Amino acid sequence: MADPMKIRANLVGDATEVKVLMSHEMETGQRKDADGKVIPAWFIQNVKVAHNDKVVLAAQWGPAVAKNPFLSFRFKGGAKGDKVKITWTDNHNDTRTDEATIA
Amino acid sequence: MDTHRRQALKAGSAFSLLTLVAAAGWLDPREAAAAESWNKGAFETHSLDETMKALGGSTPVPSNDIVFVATPDIAENGAVVPIGITSKVPQTDSIAILIEKNPNMLAAVFDIPPGTDPSLSTRIKMGQTSSVYALVKANGRYYVTSKEIKVTLGGCGG
Numbered sequence: 001m002a003d004p005m006k007i008r009a010n011l012v013g014d015a016t017e018v019k020v021l022m023s024h025e026m027e028t029g030q031r032k033d034a035d036g037k038v039i040p041a042w043f044i045q046n047v048k049v050a051h052n053d054k055v056v057l058a059a060q061w062g063p064a065v066a067k068n069p070f071l072s073f074r075f076k077g078g079a080k081g082d083k084v085k086i087t088w089t090d091n092h093n094d095t096r097t098d099e100a101t102i103a
Numbered sequence: 104m105d106t107h108r109r110q111a112l113k114a115g116s117a118f119s120l121l122t123l124v125a126a127a128g129w130l131d132p133r134e135a136a137a138a139e140s141w142n143k144g145a146f147e148t149h150s151l152d153e154t155m156k157a158l159g160g161s162t163p164v165p166s167n168d169i170v171f172v173a174t175p176d177i178a179e180n181g182a183v184v185p186i187g188i189t190s191k192v193p194q195t196d197s198i199a200i201l202i203e204k205n206p207n208m209l210a211a212v213f214d215i216p217p218g219t220d221p222s223l224s225t226r227i228k229m230g231q232t233s234s235v236y237a238l239v240k241a242n243g244r245y246y247v248t249s250k251e252i253k254v255t256l257g258g259c260g261g
Contacts, residue, residue: 015220028228030206045141056219062146064202064210066183066226073213073223 007100009084016078028063046089078102163245168192169237171250181254187224192241195221204233229254
């Protein structure tokens with residue numbers, strides 16, 4: 001199981017600003033190790049952000065997203081104390097969900 | 104035409120494999136569904152035209168309503184290039200990031216439901232100096248803008 005995400009969700013005016021830092025290798029499948037063997041691709045493919053079970057952002061990623069991916073965006077309709085839930089799934093079908101409270 | 108058929112076959116076989124795996128009980132069906140929602144074909148393209156075809160769209164229209172924010176002109180480290188995109192196109196449904204000279208052009212696609220600002224920032228990898236496209240789908244049509252980012256140290260090599 002991967003390390004937890006660092007999530008911040010803050011109310012800015014009438015919008016909720018979400019900032020998330022995920023912990024993932026995001027291996028491209030292009031690199032080779034010391035023996036010249038290709039390091040297999042290993043990266044997050046799907047990211048879903050939900051606020052009160054309503055999806056506020058869904059993403060598909062390729063291996064070109066940087067290691068330990070960072071993502072920031074805003075959505076409307078959030079209130080202090082609400083939960084923001086973020087789930088990612090990688091190409092090994094490993095998945096992780098973390099939650100943060102809007103402050 | 105032929106490549107289309109290949110892709111369809113590939114997508115088909117990947118699907119049936121997943122179904123089999125799910126049926127065998129190895130996978131939570133929900134996870135399998137998540138894997139299927141990844142557009143494999145679109146992430147294996149090498150030109151804007153190919154990517155557009157894989158995404159099922161027409162040739163995008165250049166637009167000044169899409170802007171790069173907090174995006175550098177020169178990236179010292181290609182492994183971590185901050186990209187910020189804001190779309191002022193009404194009814195923006197999705198935003199995609201494409202890097203022309205990366206091994207595969209498409210880096211990420213974000214679906215923007217109503218109520219979410221069509222503005223986001225993330226970090227990507229760039230193998231070399233290249234044009235970066237911000238592709239926006241709004242109301243069934245595609246719009247694009249591009250920016251060249253110079254990379255002094257590549258992010259895809261070993």
